[in-house]
Amino acid sequence: MTRISRARPAGPAVLLAALAALAACLAGCASGPPAGSPQAVCEAQADDDPKVTELRVKALGSPIEAVNLRSDIAFAHRQAMQACLRKLGLAPPGGVEPVRPPQ
Numbered sequence: 001m002t003r004i005s006r007a008r009p010a011g012p013a014v015l016l017a018a019l020a021a022l023a024a025c026l027a028g029c030a031s032g033p034p035a036g037s038p039q040a041v042c043e044a045q046a047d048d049d050p051k052v053t054e055l056r057v058k059a060l061g062s063p064i065e066a067v068n069l070r071s072d073i074a075f076a077h078r079q080a081m082q083a084c085l086r087k088l089g090l091a092p093p094g095g096v097e098p099v100r101p102p103q
Contacts, residue, residue, distance in 0.1 A: 042084035049080035075100060
């Protein structure tokens with residue numbers, strides 16, 4: 001007859017260490033730019049950009065409209081972000097514009 005061994009439950013210290021490691025990983029993945037950094041300032045300005053705001057308001061009309069405008073919102077946000085970074089002298093001039101899908 002074969003004997004089936006059951007795994008012993010992990011002790012509280014092992015579970016606590018695993019939970020702490022998981023929390024550290026998630027905190028590192030979810031962190032954005034430091035508050036007050038030029039990138040954070042430009043991110044806030046891009047969020048408040050009139051074109052971005054206009055597109056977001058239009059997207060509130062219906063879920064289908066939101067899906068249709070998603071790429072336009074991302075493009076407008078990226079443009080506003082780049083304009084802000086250039087104004088601060090942090091973005092390199094020129095470069096390649098992202099490809100926009102056909103309308």
